[in-house]
Amino acid sequence: MSQTQVHSGGNDEFAKLDAIAQADLVRSGQISTSELVEAAIARIEATNPALNAVTHKLYSQARERSASAALSGPFAGVPFLIKDVLSVAGTPNTFGCRALRNFIPPVSSPYALALEAVGLVTVGRTNTPEFALIDATEPKLFGPTHNPWDLARSPGGSSGGAGAAVAAGMTPMAHASDGGGSIRHPACHNGVFGLKPSRGRNRSDGAPPMPFDLPDVAVNHVLTRSVRDSALMLSLTEDPDTKLGPLGFVRDPISKPLRVGLIQEGFSGNRPATDVDDALVSTARLCESLGHHAEPTAWPFSGPAAIEAFLDAWMVLAASAVQATCAWIGCDADTEHFEPWTLGLASRGAALSPERIAGAVAQLTQASRALDAFFEAYDVLLSPVARHPAKLLGEHATDLPFDTLFERAVDNSDFTPLINAAGIPAMSIPLYWSANNLPIGSHFAARAGAEATLFGLAYQLEAARPWADRWPPASYQEVARVA
Numbered sequence: 001m002s003q004t005q006v007h008s009g010g011n012d013e014f015a016k017l018d019a020i021a022q023a024d025l026v027r028s029g030q031i032s033t034s035e036l037v038e039a040a041i042a043r044i045e046a047t048n049p050a051l052n053a054v055t056h057k058l059y060s061q062a063r064e065r066s067a068s069a070a071l072s073g074p075f076a077g078v079p080f081l082i083k084d085v086l087s088v089a090g091t092p093n094t095f096g097c098r099a100l101r102n103f104i105p106p107v108s109s110p111y112a113l114a115l116e117a118v119g120l121v122t123v124g125r126t127n128t129p130e131f132a133l134i135d136a137t138e139p140k141l142f143g144p145t146h147n148p149w150d151l152a153r154s155p156g157g158s159s160g161g162a163g164a165a166v167a168a169g170m171t172p173m174a175h176a177s178d179g180g181g182s183i184r185h186p187a188c189h190n191g192v193f194g195l196k197p198s199r200g201r202n203r204s205d206g207a208p209p210m211p212f213d214l215p216d217v218a219v220n221h222v223l224t225r226s227v228r229d230s231a232l233m234l235s236l237t238e239d240p241d242t243k244l245g246p247l248g249f250v251r252d253p254i255s256k257p258l259r260v261g262l263i264q265e266g267f268s269g270n271r272p273a274t275d276v277d278d279a280l281v282s283t284a285r286l287c288e289s290l291g292h293h294a295e296p297t298a299w300p301f302s303g304p305a306a307i308e309a310f311l312d313a314w315m316v317l318a319a320s321a322v323q324a325t326c327a328w329i330g331c332d333a334d335t336e337h338f339e340p341w342t343l344g345l346a347s348r349g350a351a352l353s354p355e356r357i358a359g360a361v362a363q364l365t366q367a368s369r370a371l372d373a374f375f376e377a378y379d380v381l382l383s384p385v386a387r388h389p390a391k392l393l394g395e396h397a398t399d400l401p402f403d404t405l406f407e408r409a410v411d412n413s414d415f416t417p418l419i420n421a422a423g424i425p426a427m428s429i430p431l432y433w434s435a436n437n438l439p440i441g442s443h444f445a446a447r448a449g450a451e452a453t454l455f456g457l458a459y460q461l462e463a464a465r466p467w468a469d470r471w472p473p474a475s476y477q478e479v480a481r482v483a
Helices: 003-007 019-027 033-051 059-066 110-117 158-168 185-188 227-237 274-289 302-328 340-351 354-377 402-412 416-424 452-465 475-483
Strands: 053-057 079-083 121-126 171-177 194-195 219-224 258-260 293-296 381-382 426-433 439-446
Touching: 019 033, 019 227, 033 059, 033 079, 033 121, 033 158, 033 475, 053 158, 053 302, 059 121, 079 110, 110 227, 121 158, 158 171, 158 219, 171 194, 171 227, 171 258, 185 194, 185 219, 185 426, 185 439, 194 227, 194 340, 194 452, 227 452, 227 475, 258 274, 274 293, 274 354, 274 381, 274 426, 274 439, 274 452, 302 340, 302 416, 340 402, 354 416, 381 452, 416 475, 426 452, 439 452
Parallel strands: 079 121, 079 171, 258 293, 258 381
Antiparallel strands: 053 121, 171 219, 194 219, 194 426, 381 439, 426 439
């Protein structure tokens, strides 16, 4: 395929291929890395004006890397996008924060180096809310990212730019991170696959540990269109010294029946919206049709107490981010440099007493142990990802009155954060769509280190209800078709 064909209308067949298939074409000599990269650039240029998913275009660096004869690795030549929270030497890294608009890190984190080592070619950075602190992607620095299924709606957050980009076909996969649902929410709302690994599975992203003995909640991985891309990537970036034991490349569907614990109420005790609940019940029935056993159950801890403890930890994290940024660049903690939502969280986090924080640590430890016991009775936990389908842009705007936004954000993220506190793996699978054609992800979690169980189940569900050929209206496939 020539570059003329790559740039012509709807003739870019690469957009339909996952990362493994694209790498196979390069490896076999059927196409060049430069052709893949130019095709991805063309797709970004065609779709990003409507979506605002890519905030920094790294085309010149990508072209230089794609021309390197030394480029190697299982994903050699595959175009890639990195969320604007990961340190990559020589590329802008703003964390969606106006105070850091000019920051360019001098060194790459171990996780970023692992991504480079597998042969990926980074073509840009994706949009994220300030310090990845909310389940929407509408930073003041870059403006909102739009959901490719409905441009009036949010792609979720905090990896919203990555989710919209993969759903639109810009690249077959993109880096994402998850501290309370930030891989799984965008996967849910954009109709792509997103697995959050266990704590300690992947190499370090270079972020400092949580203060006050609070559990580290954030992990890094990717959003993809295929399960196998996610599984291969995790095998390539996992920490070789992980205490979880090596995972390797999980290639096959699960071969044994699983015990599925179905949870329909969030930590607050509330049921999800009707479309979400219907999708959840349908997912449980699908699991049973595949030979698994699903039964209703409940969270094995006090949901309100545990989520309050997690929110205390989240506020401490926000306070640490603001304090570190101000100390580093010498700015004030004001609305010129930070968003009202961030400042509101940070002020509350800074005011928490040591006794209150110690209580949060104890509460989260208790909830984590209860989940360990839960997985003695069940192989996987099934719940919604979010309480609602993708929301309208502006409903989670960070300049809303703090109490209003706090209530909305906590309400919508009523199923995911304590999975992070427990450090266990979880995934969102795009199995169902709402009545008005919005994706609704199905959320599965498993015991710490059991990513193989989740990938095996995901392969099985992917075969039963394939989603790869479902493209949103604002995707490259659809834009090219009508051009």
